[in-house]
Amino acid sequence: SESIGLPPNSITSPEYSIQVGVKHFAAVFKKAGGDVRLTLQSYNYGGGFIDFVKKRGGKYTKALALEFSRFQALKLGWRSYGDPNYVDHVMRYLKGGGTVKPVNGAMEGYETVMNEALKYEGDPYQWAGSTPKTGFDCSGLVQWAYRKAGISLPRTAQEQYGATKKIAESEAVAGDLVFFTGTYKGKFITHVGIYVGEGRMYNSNDSGVQYSDLKKGYWRDHLVSFGRIKN
Template identity: 35%
Template sequence: MIDINVLAKPLLDLLSSFGSGVLPTGGPSDALNSTSTVLDQLHQLSRNSINQMNVAWDGVAADAATSKALRVQTSTATISDRGTEMATVVDQAAAQVETGQKDLNGIVQSFLTQASSLGPAIATPQGFTVLVGSAIDHLNQGLSVVNRTQTELNTETQSMNSLTPPPSTSLASMPSNLTSGLTSGVNSGVSGLLGLASGAGSMVSTVGQSLNTASSAKTTPAASKSSTGTSATPSNTDTAKSTSSDGTGVKITLPDGSTVEAPNEKAATAVKSALGAVGTPYVWGGNSPGSGIDCSGLTKYAYGEAGVELPRLAQEQHIGHPQVSPGDLMPGDLAVWDGHVAMVVGNGQLVEAGDPVSVSSIRTENIGMEFYGFYRPTE
């Protein structure tokens, strides 16, 4: 009498070693999401602190402190976003393992059902041949699931690795308990993904040996099915849609490598256009990056590229949302004086037409001119 359990053992071993894909409470995904939540709260507190500081303090020193605080604020937002994205990658990997486990379980049950359906015929030479052929076919199906899952996990590992480079602002500026929590979560997430992929590779090798052994009972085993999983990889483009709650923000990668969020497409287009003019020589009354430009000509040109019309004179460009507070600044906001204007690009910086057009730290002082305030032309 043939022992069905002997033929089913390679499949059962594969199933038992595959893992469930169920993440424990407090695991890498929860740790990353928890840290991102704390960072979001810190970001809100920093906005209030920057605004309070600017009410109580002004001048060159205050501008320098504001610029530094805004850079840390950008770093906080970047780390929070990465933590959330990493948690998503971990969750996707876990879901792929869980799906693989369910598929393998179905394959095991399918083999056992087919074996039982043979009934007494299982003891005949013909029944034995059918049973061994079924075992080999189901092992091939199991290997296909393992290979698919390994490919998916390798993709998720690459996605995780692309999220691990540090932001442009040093993490030394961040509270140690927050950075250590995020780092721990990142390391756990990466290690977990690599471990799952490595485990899948080991299963391929082990079950492959079982398949080769079983193949000796049948000269023409069934062909293995192939399947390739897909997973979204974080975009590396200069501009990407934000996942902000209102759904209108647009993320921009600045020349310094930092990622900032403009309030909308028009502001993002204006910032990219202004940054594209960096290096243009100053020409009083100039309106074009190709032939020279002045301060209000730069902002008028940049917003014109976005379909927003601004007045020509610098002191008249205080339009849109009035008096944006320093802690609430976003890329595309204008810093307006009584004889000068510059555009905020984010991460504590602005772009302006000096000689040439260049990027510098954000400020409210400008050779004794009266500062009108920060304005958002798109609101």
């Protein structure tokens, strides 16, 4: 009801409420450029959040959601503003209750790895972070999640690269690792992610813990190889 300028709870018909809600969601989705997480948080906060994010890199992160909530609460003199966890609340239903469905051909233990890793989706990247308490950098998230499946990996992306068997992209299955170079000045391998299939990975990067596209763009340009954990 608020999306069409009416007071809260003005619409009493469930069917009409859904129609209005979907129409509003579609408009926000278009303004957000198809970014589902930015759309969801803006559906909760209002379209002003999209403008706020676009001035700060243009991509949704949990850190920006928290910053906007604090900013608006201070501006309006309220104790709180919106729900910074709105994306998490909605996405867990999309993921089927927060669990990963089996993937044909995936690495043994893949579901366990991803069920753990997905707990931290949307969290901010943390340099040198390796636990839920500290937050995660790229290799810290990989090491932590695979440990939950009984798989021991070294700490850094370079070391994890050395601990895997290099495979062609055409051979890669969900649960393999994918390695990158040149994402910052340092060692040869500077970033690692969990391959989830269909040209995507799950990783902790400067935009937070999230899924990323490997088919084109930044990550494609820096991709080195895929790696399979040695038995």
